[in-house]
Amino acid sequence: MREFKRNARIVLIDDNQDHLRGVKELLSIESCYEVVGATTSANLGINLIKKYRPEIVLMDINMPEKDGLQAINDIEKLNFGTKVIALSGYDDSDLIFRAMKLGARGYILKTMASAQLIHAIGEVLAGKIYLPSVLTSRFFEYFQASFREEENRSEENLLSYLTAREEEVLELLTQGNNYRGIAGKLFISETTVKTHVNNIFQKLQVNDRTQAVLYALNNGFGKRSKVA
Secondary structure, three states: OOHHHHOOEEEEEOOOHHHHHHHHHHHHHHOOOEEEEEEOOHHHHHHHHHHHOOOEEEEEOOOOOOOHHHHHHHHHHHOOOOEEEEEEOOOOHHHHHHHHHHOOOEEEEOOOOHHHHHHHHHHHHOOOOEOOHHHHHHHHHHHHHHHHHHHHHHHOOHHHHOOHHHHHHHHHHHOOOOHHHHHHHHOOOHHHHHHHHHHHHHHHOOOOHHHHHHHHHHOOHHHHHHHO
16 A cells, blocks of 8 residues: 555545444454544534645535535635545435535445445545445436436527527627716616626626627527528
């Protein structure tokens, strides 16, 4: 076993006191990993991570004060290089997908054998992703289904969400009018124009007028306006 594995530090975060104690004893007796902190609180757990900067965190998903998924997100934002293995009593595909999407490097069921937990830690320390075989096919089926749904959403023409007034404002933007010019042509204030433009940005999922105009032109907005 390589040196960095022998010295790997672990923080345990689990709201079940009995399970927390059991995992801590297991790692102390049957592994060479060092448990530097254990807590039933997600917030206290994050403080322990800041203090010890462990290589591994075993993070319970079902936490009372702060959702385990949010805790994983917070841990990732620390950017310490800490690898999170999610612990859960549920083999829910959506839960697995969201945990891995947020940055978890592994997912373990609490009911699984102790040897599997120790093996999972070793795999994640070695830079691998760990999912038990019983969960792997379910995860990838869900991943593929979610990817297809995301593709379908990306192909959707967001112009259909615009109101009639927002379409008028967008049409004038594509013609090169500034906010004052649009206000004059539609007999509204510049403030109102800016409100409509901000709504257009949100609905088209863009950040500025250039992107809005390009999206409109690339998705047939000019042609549609002429037909109308």
